[in-house]
Amino acid sequence: MKIHLPNSAFLGNIDPFIRGLDPSSPERLEISANDKWISVHPAVISMVAALGLSVKPENIVCQKFEARSSHYFVRMGLFKLLNIPTDIAITEHEPAGRFIPLTQIRASAELTRFITEMIPLLHLEAEQAKTLGYIVSELVRNVLEHAEAPGGALLCAQYYKKSNAIRIGIADTGVGIKATITRSHRADTDLDAIRLALMPGITGTTPLEGGTEQNAGAGLFFIKSIASVNRDFFVIYSGTGLYKLLKKSSVRRLRLRADPFEDRHAQDGGMPYWRGTVVGVDITLNQTEEFSRLLDAIRETYGSAVRERRQEKYRRPRFS
Amino acid sequence: MTRIGIRGRAGAFAENKDAARDIRLSEIIPALERGEDVVLDFSGVDAATQSFIHALISDLMRKRGAAVLDRLEFKSCNDTVRKIIAIVVDYMQEGAG
Numbered sequence A: 001m002k003i004h005l006p007n008s009a010f011l012g013n014i015d016p017f018i019r020g021l022d023p024s025s026p027e028r029l030e031i032s033a034n035d036k037w038i039s040v041h042p043a044v045i046s047m048v049a050a051l052g053l054s055v056k057p058e059n060i061v062c063q064k065f066e067a068r069s070s071h072y073f074v075r076m077g078l079f080k081l082l083n084i085p086t087d088i089a090i091t092e093h094e095p096a097g098r099f100i101p102l103t104q105i106r107a108s109a110e111l112t113r114f115i116t117e118m119i120p121l122l123h124l125e126a127e128q129a130k131t132l133g134y135i136v137s138e139l140v141r142n143v144l145e146h147a148e149a150p151g152g153a154l155l156c157a158q159y160y161k162k163s164n165a166i167r168i169g170i171a172d173t174g175v176g177i178k179a180t181i182t183r184s185h186r187a188d189t190d191l192d193a194i195r196l197a198l199m200p201g202i203t204g205t206t207p208l209e210g211g212t213e214q215n216a217g218a219g220l221f222f223i224k225s226i227a228s229v230n231r232d233f234f235v236i237y238s239g240t241g242l243y244k245l246l247k248k249s250s251v252r253r254l255r256l257r258a259d260p261f262e263d264r265h266a267q268d269g270g271m272p273y274w275r276g277t278v279v280g281v282d283i284t285l286n287q288t289e290e291f292s293r294l295l296d297a298i299r300e301t302y303g304s305a306v307r308e309r310r311q312e313k314y315r316r317p318r319f320s
Numbered sequence B: 001m002t003r004i005g006i007r008g009r010a011g012a013f014a015e016n017k018d019a020a021r022d023i024r025l026s027e028i029i030p031a032l033e034r035g036e037d038v039v040l041d042f043s044g045v046d047a048a049t050q051s052f053i054h055a056l057i058s059d060l061m062r063k064r065g066a067a068v069l070d071r072l073e074f075k076s077c078n079d080t081v082r083k084i085i086a087i088v089v090d091y092m093q094e095g096a097g
Helices: A015-019 A042-053 A068-075 A108-122 A126-147 A177-181 A190-198 A219-229 A291-313 B006-010 B017-033 B050-064 B066-071 B079-094
Strands: A002-005 A029-033 A060-062 A099-105 A153-160 A165-172 A234-239 A241-245 A265-268 A274-284 B002-005 B038-041 B072-075
Touching: A002 A042, A015 A241, A029 A042, A042 A099, A042 A153, A042 A165, A042 A274, A099 A108, A099 A126, A108 A126, A108 B017, A126 A153, A126 A165, A126 A219, A126 A274, A126 A291, A126 B050, A177 A190, A177 A234, A190 A219, A190 A234, A190 A241, A219 A234, A219 A241, A219 A274, A219 A291, A219 B050, A291 B079, B002 B006, B002 B017, B006 B017, B006 B038, B017 B038, B017 B050, B050 B066, B050 B079, B066 B072, B066 B079, B072 B079
Parallel strands: A002 A029, A029 A060, B002 B038, B038 B072
Antiparallel strands: A099 A153, A153 A165, A165 A274, A234 A241, A234 A274, A241 A265
């Protein structure tokens, strides 16, 4: 596999970075980087980490990082996690208020502990902390419960002062969304599977509406809704499918859509194959809708989506 | 009447579905089977995920019907927790199961 860290790769312009991935020879990984400046979304760092942990340490070839911003990857814990020797010197700073370094989560109790410790790191207000905790919990639990990823979930986050935004990236190298969703629903492509996974009430654990006792099929819909209401980017990449919820300039009325393809979005079904799932979310804090108002909109959308699907399945007797 | 404090079992941010399942299996169901009503006390819980609430009550509703809500009381829920519970109760009655 080959992965190149470009000059810039955030959710808005992440497509060229993904197209540049080379998934061939999955037993080894070559990491290269722009030699002038590297500025990337936490999802990109999580992807490198997830790929790196999927191969033996001796099979990772990492080009020497020359860019002036290379120390950022040391701070985020990339080299340490992958056991890559580096001579990049940094002055350790207290991470509070700025970033969550790369973290690997493989068990439910680890996640609960992580969420408890994570909130103080970013010095968030109560409403914003709820939103972030919600996103991390639902996304990581998806990985733990469905992905069958030996390395669990890899995540990191960064606070950007200039835009007053938090960017979060979570990656795994598990079975991917299509393998999970097609256990109970039909999806011919990775994009079809992503679409279903984002709809409220659909889960791979059962064909029934409302899910099972442990899974409702609502987690990703909630996350997409949070991004949609806040007019932020949300990206999900699995297999060859990439779905990107695009930023909206303004929202006159709080309105959510059950079908993610009805949202303003970009999609690509021909991306290099990612074995597993990657999710990136941006949350702009100064426009974060009050969480409870978001829940009102979710309640309305969720209920109508379930009703509509129920009507679609309703069969009338045939008389002749 | 059985009172179950959620904060002590799932923390101030109630998101651990395993904890929710344990509460349901080892405390709520036995109490209902003894014929007791159950008070789920959310005092000190700042937020709960939909997944947590789903794991806590959806199977009760699926197996015992919506009437089980007559025997459950959700106590001291803040606005956020209240709305999450309402979402789960709604979709379980709309078309689930």
